[in-house]
Amino acid sequence: xxxxxxxxxxxxxxxxxxxxxxxxxxxxxxxxxxxxxxxxxxxxxxxxxxxxxxxxxxxxxxxxxxxxxxxxxxxxxxxxxxxxxxxxxxxxxxxxxxxxxxxxxxxxxxxxxxxxxxxxxxxxxxxxxxxxxxxxxxxxxxxxxxxxxxxxxxxxxxxxxxxxxxxxxxxxxxxxxxxxxxxxxxxxxxxxxxxxxxxxxxxxxxxxxxxxxxxxxxxxxxxxxxxxxxxxxxxxxxxxxxxxxxxxxxxxxxxxxxxxxxxxxxxxxxxxxxxxxxxxxxxxxxxxxxxxxxxxxxxxxxxxxxxxxxxxxxxxxxxxxxxxxxxxxxxxxxxxxxxxxxxxxxxxxxxxxxxxxxxxxxxxxxxxxxxxxxxxxxxxxxxxxxxxxxxxxxxxxxxxxxxxxxxxxxxxxxxxxxxxxxxxxxxxxxxxxxxxxxxxxxxxxxxxxxxxxxxxxxxxxxxxxxxxxxxxxxxxxxxxxxxxxxxxxx
Numbered sequence: 287x288x289x290x291x292x293x294x295x296x297x298x299x300x301x302x303x304x305x306x307x308x309x310x311x312x313x314x315x316x317x318x319x320x321x322x323x324x325x326x327x328x329x330x331x332x333x334x335x336x337x338x339x340x341x342x343x344x345x346x347x348x349x350x351x352x353x354x355x356x357x358x359x360x361x362x363x364x365x366x367x368x369x370x371x372x373x374x375x376x377x378x379x380x381x382x383x384x385x386x387x388x389x390x391x392x393x394x395x396x397x398x399x400x401x402x403x404x405x406x407x408x409x410x411x412x413x414x415x416x417x418x419x420x421x422x423x424x425x426x427x428x429x430x431x432x433x434x435x436x437x438x439x440x441x442x443x444x445x446x447x448x449x450x451x452x453x454x455x456x457x458x459x460x461x462x463x464x465x466x467x468x469x470x471x472x473x474x475x476x477x478x479x480x481x482x483x484x485x486x487x488x489x490x491x492x493x494x495x496x497x498x499x500x501x502x503x504x505x506x507x508x509x510x511x512x513x514x515x516x517x518x519x520x521x522x523x524x525x526x527x528x529x530x531x532x533x534x535x536x537x538x539x540x541x542x543x544x545x546x547x548x549x550x551x552x553x554x555x556x557x558x559x560x561x562x563x564x565x566x567x568x569x570x571x572x573x574x575x576x577x578x579x580x581x582x583x584x585x586x587x588x589x590x591x592x593x594x595x596x597x598x599x600x601x602x603x604x605x606x607x608x609x610x611x612x613x614x615x616x617x618x619x620x621x622x623x624x625x626x627x628x629x630x631x632x633x634x635x636x637x638x639x640x641x642x643x644x645x646x647x648x649x650x651x652x653x654x655x656x657x658x659x660x661x662x663x664x665x666x667x668x669x670x671x672x673x674x675x676x677x678x679x680x681x682x683x684x685x686x687x688x689x690x691x692x693x694x695x696x697x698x699x700x701x702x703x704x705x706x707x708x709x710x711x712x713x714x715x716x717x718x719x720x721x722x723x724x725x726x727x728x729x730x731x732x733x734x735x736x737x738x739x740x741x742x743x744x745x746x747x748x749x750x751x752x753x754x755x756x757x758x759x760x761x762x763x764x765x766x767x768x769x770x771x772x773x774x775x776x
Contacts, residue, residue, distance in 0.1 A: 494519020547573020
């Protein structure tokens with residue numbers, strides 16, 4: 287026994303418990319030290335894992351979308367052309383990416399890192415002839431009509447070419463994230479927050495001397511170290527801090543790891559319990575040396591354990607409240623059985639991504655377009671009865687025609703999408719009852735507040751996938767209401 291004893295590292299033991307805030311007082315003290323911010327990171331869960339990219343974030347609808355997303359805990363990245371102007375409109379605490387949809391070289395895959403959905407609110411700039419003064423501003427639309435004119439970029443460059451550019455870079459990114467999957471952790475472009483929520487939990491917490499770490503190299507997370515059986519130890523692992531709120535994966539079949547290993551057998555633990563040493567749900571998987579592979583972990587196949595002992599009477603995992611994830615190399619399998627592919631010493635497991643799989647398909651690209659896009663030139667249209675945008679389409683550089691072309695680029699992209707066509711936008715405050723229609727025939731007005739709220743609603747609506755519809759505010763003469771489930775796919 288004495289021959290297998292090694293010097294135990296008390297400092298590393300305390301460091302581990304402090305990082306995971308098992309010792310809250312020490313963690314609180316650490317946050318008071320200038321520059322020691324890692325322990326203050328609280329990783330977010332639920333649908334808020336991942337980023338929503340908002341294009342046109344400083345516009346009338348876009349800035350409302352950004353605010354609502356942030357208020358509900360989403361991570362938001364705003365695509366803007368002018369960072370200083372954007373800060374004035376959106377505030378200092380919004381993540382900005384400087385780019386221009388009319389300049390494809392500024393739209394990179396880096397912009398799409400961790401992005402789970404795009405909401406595109408871009409639009410060509412239209413103002414009243416004679417200037418966009420406070421009393422004549424476009425936001426007074428519906429109060430009094432002023433003859434409009436296009437300023438700045440042309441409708442073709444913004445509504446069609448710009449949208450097409452954004453769709454193309456999104457299509458490249460979403461090709462790696464199927465619509466029935468949910469990206470949980472993307473290690474190909476790890477954010478600073480992501481780097482701070484994973485930490486090592488080795489057998490030092492039980493007196494052992496194994497050492498591991500997680501490094502972010504080669505667009506992967508590298509779980510590596512040295513595992514030792516000294517001091518009756520024999521495991522090394524990396525684990526997330528508790529997700530707050532918990533991650534809701536109740537609509538999915540399981541999680542999928544994209545890994546490259548060293549031929550050893552590893553474990554993945556999923557916890558619904560926020561306790562440091564509580565029940566976990568485990569799954570063992572074998573790797574092939576130096577070979578990339580997808581590891582599917584069905585929730586139905588998880589084994590409830592306490593440490594390495596199986597819990598026969600434990601309930602099935604509640605996938606609606608996942609609190610943390612952990613990867614481990616251990617000399618034990620379950621119930622004192624040994625891991626048949628375990629050897630002490632060095633190890634390495636690269637992880638490219640962690641996703642949920644087998645869920646309902648959700649929209650990944652939401653485009654705010656306009657009612658009336660198919661009406662210019664349509665046989666039987668009485669222009670005198672149409673809204674100004676339809677009557678003045680040619681005068682305004684074919685604005686509706688180019689919007690329709692932008693829609694088409696999205697419809698043909700292969701990205702699961704929702705295209706929202708609002709009628710005339712107004713500055714009325716509050717959320718209005720809405721009327722949805724298809725066929726591009728309805729007229730009316732609708733507030734920008736209502737359209738911003740609608741963008742958030744369709745994010746989590748499977749029946750909004752691959753659907754195009756018009757929307758207006760409901761009036762006392764409206765014959766129907768807003769029911770997204772009644773809309774037909776394109």
